[in-house]
Amino acid sequence: MALVHLxxxxxxxRRLRIALQRFTPExxxxxxxxxxxxxxxxxxxxxPSPLLGLLAVAAGLGIGIPWGLGQILSVDRxxxxxxxxxxxxxxxxxxxxxxxxxxxxxxxxxxxxxxxxILDKEAQESFQIQAQxxxxxxxxxxEQELEEVIACFSSQSAIKKGEPExxxxxxxxxGWIQAYMNL
Numbered sequence: 001m002a003l004v005h006l007x008x009x010x011x012x013x014r015r016l017r018i019a020l021q022r023f024t025p026e027x028x029x030x031x032x033x034x035x036x037x038x039x040x041x042x043x044x045x046x047x048p049s050p051l052l053g054l055l056a057v058a059a060g061l062g063i064g065i066p067w068g069l070g071q072i073l074s075v076d077r078x079x080x081x082x083x084x085x086x087x088x089x090x091x092x093x094x095x096x097x098x099x100x101x102x103x104x105x106x107x108x109x110x111x112x113x114x115x116x117x118i119l120d121k122e123a124q125e126s127f128q129i130q131a132q133x134x135x136x137x138x139x140x141x142x143e144q145e146l147e148e149v150i151a152c153f154s155s156q157s158a159i160k161k162g163e164p165e166x167x168x169x170x171x172x173x174x175g176w177i178q179a180y181m182n183l
Contacts, residue, residue, distance in 0.1 A: 004070065004151060006173055014078045016180040018173065020151055021070040028066060035064015065090045073150055075103065075180060082106050082135065084150055099148050107136040109177045110147070111170050128156045131170035135177075 005024050009017040023031070038060030046053030069092035074083045082105075084098040112132045133151045138144070151173055153166035 016075040018073045035060045105137045109174045110134045111174045129164045129166050130154045131166045133173050
């Protein structure tokens with residue numbers, strides 16, 4: 001499971017937008033720098049060895065252009081919608097709406113924690129935890145409840161060691177959403 005970085009993009013009385021990103025801004029900057037460096041190297045290698053030049057250019061494009069940047073959760077009071085949008089393609093230019101519900105149907109946010117004890121290679125006990133953040137919606141005339149998973153975090157840590165990172169990230173995300181709903 002890919003590591004997710006949380007970032008509040010916008011928070012005001014009208015709208016809450018949270019990015020669930022695969023890369024931090026620093027990681028993106030390093031990737032772009034490395035990609036540009038490989039492109040420059042490929043252009044220099046093109047004359048003596050077209051094959052090496054082509055490989056360096058391909059590697060520069062592959063590293064320098066990130067695909068699938070993550071998702072954006074939007075709780076919009078102006079439009080009265082809750083939407084989750086996936087950012088796909090190069091630099092996230094292809095936007096795909098995962099779900100969209102009327103804001104009035106949003107009932108709450110729930111954290112689901114799953115864990116299991118495992119033995120690692122050194123035969124030391126550790127605990128693998130998976131924490132999901134789910135939005136609860138009421139749908140239809142019969143008050144049917146529906147849950148949508150907006151984020152899933154996973155981490156592994158020693159059993160006696162502090163709070164697992166997955167649980168901390170899930171609690172932070174759920175806390176941001178719950179605090180905004182209580183405004």
